[in-house]
Amino acid sequence: MAGNEGSDPQHQPLVSLSVEGVELFGRDRAPKQSSLSVNVERAENALESASDRVQAVHAKWQQNSDVITAAATSFGNFMESELAKKSARDVLGMAKKVIGALDCIQSVHPFVGVAVVAFKAIISFEVERRENERRVSGLIVQGTDMMVTILQLNGLPPDPKVVLPGQQTVQGRLQTVLDQIVKKLQECGNAIDKYYKVTPLVRFARSHHFGENFMALAKNFADLKTDVLNALTIRTAVRMEDAISTIDKIYEMILTKSEQEKHFEVEVRTRGGLASCLNDSNKMLQLATAAGENMKVDVTGQGKGLSAAVLYDLRTPLEGLLDENRGIFDAMLKAQTSEIESAIKTTETRLLHAFSAGAYENVIDPHIRYVWKVMKWSLSVETPFFIAAVYDHFAERFAQALRTQLDASDPHSHVPPPSALVPTTTNADTIEEQPPPVSIADEWCLAYLDIFYVPALKEAFDDDTNGLVNVREVNSFSAARHLPEDWQILRRLVYAAAGWHVEMCTYCAMVQALLNKIVYLQDEVLPANRALVCSYLNSEGVAYVKLLTRGVSDCNWATELIELAGERMSVQGEQLRVHLADIKYEIPSDEFVPLYFGKGRIEQYLLPLVFSLLRRHVEIIMLARTETLDRRELGTADSSLMHVMNRALARVQHLEESFNQQGINPKTKFKTFAKGLYRYLSDPDAAPNDVQYWRDNMQVPEEFDIDLSEITVNDLRYGIPxxxxxxxxxxxxxxxxxxxxxxxxxxxxxxxxxxxxxxxxxxxxxxxxxxxxxxxxxxxxxxxxxxxxxxTVVHSYGCNGCRKSPLIDSMFDCLDCGDGSYQLCAECAMKATDEHDWFDPAHTLKHNMMRYSVEISLHRAARMTFFAQERLRFILTADEGESDSDSDTISEPEGPESRSKAASHVATPARTCSNCNVGLVSTTEFYCCVTCFDMNSSKCFLCSNCVNLSTFTNDAAAHTAQGHWIALIRDLEAPSATGRAAAMRKTTDSEEEEMTVAKLGERVDVLQNRVESLSTDIEKILTLVQALASTLQPPPE
Structure with missing residues (x-):
């Protein structure tokens, strides 16, 4: 028995095993799972996973089927109708329905999001435009037709590894097509954007080229539609006849000409065809009028011809125009895409908060959230109540912090030190029951939250000026990107109350310094660039910038406010420099401003943006001293500035409507709103005299340490011609x-x-x-x-005598007509008024005139008229030996280098030409330099023969320098020669001074009220200090 048992493997003797041995034995002896059981388990898991996906897709399908079906039906009905008769609004309405369906598809298949977002951005651009073209609508229809095919993904699971016939996944086969769709959508958006940017004249003249480009894009969309269907392989065959029929309708829609285009075609044909018109400037001007071209009018009131940009657009191939526009359009598309993505995230967050929290829990800042909770406000509150509650909250918190600090420092006090009062629990609900802590170091901020600063705080929170503050506006203020990120709510409040005012005043002064710099640079730029600089200074954009910056009231220049404003200016200035460099400092349209720089209140970035643009323009003009600029360089600079100012004007119009609805007088309100920023934009007639303002504000960039970089030719938008x-x-x-x-x-x-x-x-x-x-x-x-x-010297003026424009070589500006708007060419200046083609009885041959042989801006000419009227009476009487000790002090010569005291009069026995020494009698017209420094008659005068010389000799050699301006003297008794013109102007100036004094009196009253308010606050503080002092007295023994 024993031997049999020993030979039976089932009856082997047991051996002793350790714990480790048992574990090892268990691993080694564990039965292996058969491959069949593994495969069965995997199959079950796969079936279960597939079932879950099918159920999820079915649930999604049931949830979104109505939206997707409605979109598909809407598009189908739209395509069955006569497309050529559809309006742009019909097309956009249909496209927005398709976007809603695509959003549903994107939630199931996220990988199609790249194409959906690109398509949504293009449609968003078109929806926001003020006008829509049917030709563009046709292109949008074809793009929508392509995107509709993506709706067929609604029947497929969201798993990107779904295998379709051909053993390829949906995402894998569609990825290449989706990348192509995004690229073609961007090309489509760029073409549409450029189509809208060009003027009506260019649009009509290049309609054939644009039509061909749009048809090519439509064909690409049709091909991509077929590629999508092939990639999906959902259907066994694609009905090509339907695709061909669809694209035929699209082509008909694109090629159908509007009534305006038909009218323009007739105008072109009657003038010999488009080629003949392009070669004839007169015909082009006539076509511009026929095409409804918006002929810009400059500040002289005389208008302009076709700009260099329009002529360039007419002559440059469409491919080149699209390539030039691509960089800016890409920036616009990026901004629009980011806005869409941000809007989606914001909406998700808002919905989550709406379902899970109360109104106060939606507030981001802990201090404001605490106030909102304590006050039990709903979604909005009246602005004055909100500001008063915030002030009371911080006043109470600082008072409590001060008491705590004093008690903790008292050795007899049983109150723990401040560090022991900081909550240590991590329970958010527990912390929110207590008001957030404050720092004693920020107590100075409380002084800028009193009643005197309430209007500024109301404007900072109340974006829509409806008198209410809601949670969205509070959060927007708390998280505003235009402020440093590390600023807490108190610093943000102080900036809005008073720091922003200091910043505005600083920017206004720096803008004026930059404008002064450009005026002086006129004398230094190359002759080929001088007319461009003058046109820039005469532009509407610069005129509006002057109105914008001259209405801001004076501010409180406290040290802490200057530091606060400086910190913000540094941060935002660098942000703007980066953003503007990305688009090469070109702002292509009005709509681009809020899209790229922010859709909040434009006051937040208006002055910094204007300053940044002007600084760049100064840098370009500095380069113009050594390099010849392309005509379009400063033209683009002007248009960019004007687009910004158009947004400011739109803001003024919106505010005016809001004030009217609230029963407020807009003219009165604009004097104080935003510290008077829009005061003169809303009422240009009330603006200060341009020349007088310059005399009181002659600052230069060096006074503000403005960083002016030395740019190179490579930094220019268009290079050099x-x-x-x-x-x-x-x-x-x-x-x-x-x-x-x-x-x-x-x-x-x-x-x-x-x-x-x-x-x-x-x-x-x-x-x-x-x-x-x-x-x-x-x-x-x-x-x-x-x-x-x-x-050739080309002036930006026309002749009032013969109507010739523009004037070339010499231009004469009358010193005695009074309004500064009467200019004559050299030929008409020597004729009697009744010999002019256009008779003006106000001007006579006895009037003295300024003679300009180089281009001069309107503002510079007005300054020279002012200067000549001030100074001629001293120059012309010096040779007679007259001395008028009782007369006013002689005005300072123009320019920063000429601010020293002028030399005294030198009496001379006779007036002679400083070049040929011929005698000049009072009955003969002669010329006088009004900018010669020492006003010596031997150097001031020129005869009619010598004035036309290119170089001078003897004492007249100084007149060859740039910046010397010559006056034609015809009558020593004219107002400009006797000082009567200056006296009449001074009478007007004295009236303005009286108005200024009255305004100062009003401001004194406001300051007195503020002092009384401060006195009341001081009394409260003294009472509080006395109460605290009584608590600190040692207890009686």
Missing amino acids: TATWPGQSTAKMDEYIELAKLSALDSFRFLDGPSYLPPEKAEAFVKMKEALSGDELVYCDARADLNLRET
Whole structure:
């Protein structure tokens, strides 16, 4: 038995095992799971997972089926109708329904989000535009048709590894197509954006090119639609005839011409065709009027011709225009996409809070949240009550903190030190029961939350000026990105109350310093750039900037406020520098401003943005001292500035409507709203005199340490213009260049006077243009433009005598007509008024005039008129040996380098020409330099013959320097020569001074009221101190 048992493997003797041995034995001897059981388990898991996905998809399908079905039905009905008769609003309504359905698809299949967001951004751009074109609507229909195919993903599970026929996944096969869709949507958006940016004239003239581009994009969308269907392989065959029918309808919609285009086509045909019109400046001006072109009017009131940007858009291939526009459009698309994504996240957060929390729990800042909870407010509260409650909260918290600090420092007190009062629990609900702590170091902030600063605080919180503050506005203020992130709520409140005012005043002064800098730079830039600088200074944008910055009231220049404002200016200035560099300092449209810089109150960034743009423009003009600028460089600078100011004007209009609805007089309210920022934008007639304001504000950038960088040609938006030709130009090319210069002058014409290019030469010019090759034309046009700028002085004025415009070479500005708006060409200046083609009885041949031989801006000319009227009476009487000790002090010469005291009068026995020494009698007209420093008659006067010389000799050599201005003297008894003109102006100035005194009196009353309020606060503080002192007295023994 024993042997049998020993041989039976089932009856082997047991052995003793350790714990480790048992574990090892268990691992080694554990039965292996068969492959069949593994496969069965995997199959069960797969079936269970598939079942869950099917159920999830079915639930999603049931949840979204109505939205998706409605969108598909809407699109189907839309495509069955006559597309050519559909309005842009119908197209956008249909597209928005499709976007709603695509959002549902994106929630199940997130990987399609890249295409959905891109499509949504394009539609958002179109919805926000003020006008929509049917041609653009046709392109949107085709893009929507492509995106509708993605709705078919609604029947598929969200798992990206779903296998379709061909053993490829949905995401894998669609990824390439989706990338192409995003690229084509961006090209589509860029083309639409450029189409809207060009003027109506360019839009009509280039309609064929735009039509071809839109049709090519529509064809791409149709091809991508087929690619999506093929990638999905949901259906066994695609009905190609439906696709062909759809694209035929789209083409018909794109090619259908509007009534305005048909009218324009007739206008073009009656003038010999588009090619003939493009070669004739007069015809182009006529077409601009026929096309409804918005002919800008400059501040002179005389208007403008076709701008360099319009001419460039007419002559540049469409591909080049689209390439130039791509950079800015990409920035716009990025901003729009970010806004959409941010809106989605904000909506999700808002919904979660709405379902899970009370109104006060939605407030971000703990102090405001505590106040909101204690006051038991709902979603909104009246602004005065809100500010009063916030002030009381902080006043109480600081008083409590001070008492705690005093008690803790008293050795006899049983109150624990402040560190022991800090809550240590991590329970949020417990902490919120106690008011948040404050720092004694911030107690100074409380002084700027009193009643005197309530209006500024109301404006900071109440974005829509409806008198209420809601949770959204409070959170927007607490998390405003235009303020340093590390600022707590108290510093934000102080900035809104008083720091922002200091910042505005600083920016206003710096903007004026930059404008002064540009005025002085006129004398230093290359001759080819001088007219561009003058046009920039004469622009509407600069005029509106002056109105904007001159209405801000004076501020409290407290040290802590200056530091607070400086910190914010440093942070936001760097942010703006980065943002503007990304778009090369070009703001393409009004709508771009809120999209790229923020949709909150524009006052938050208006002045910093204006300053940043002006600083860049100064840097460009500084480079113009050594490099010739492209005509479009400062033109783009002007338009960018104007787009910003258009948003400011829109804000003024919105505020005016809001004030009217509240029964408030807008004119009165604008004097105090935003510290008077919009005061003169809303009422330009009340603005201070431009010249007088300059005399009181002659600061320069160096006084503010403004950082002006030395940029290079590579930093310019358009580079520098070039005109090179391999070899020697032909006689025919040279002749064309001379005629092209005259044609260019006609293209700048804004009055209906005679042309520079006579009709017979215009006909020859057209024939020569047709005979030259494309390369020859490019060179000749560029060479003509550069020659014109380098050799011809072109003024931004027209002649009031013959209506010729623009004036070239010499321009005469009347000193005695009074309004500063009467200019004459050199020929008309020598004629009697009744000999002018346009008779003006107010002007006579006896009037003295300023003669300008270089381009001068409107503001500079007004300053020179003021300066001449002030100074001529001293210069012209010095030679008679007269001395008027009782007269007013002589005005200082123009320019920062001329602020020293002028030398005394030097009496001379006779008036002589400083160049040829010929005697000048009072009955003969002569010329006088009004900017010669020492006012010595031997150096001030020139005869009619010498004044036209290019160089001078003897004492007149100083007149060759730039910045010397010559007056034509015809009558020593005229108001400008006797001082009566200056006296009349001073009478007006004295009236303005009386008004200023009255305003100062009103301000004194306000300050007295504030002192009384402060006295009351001081009494309260003394009472509190006395109470605290009584608590600190030692107990009686």
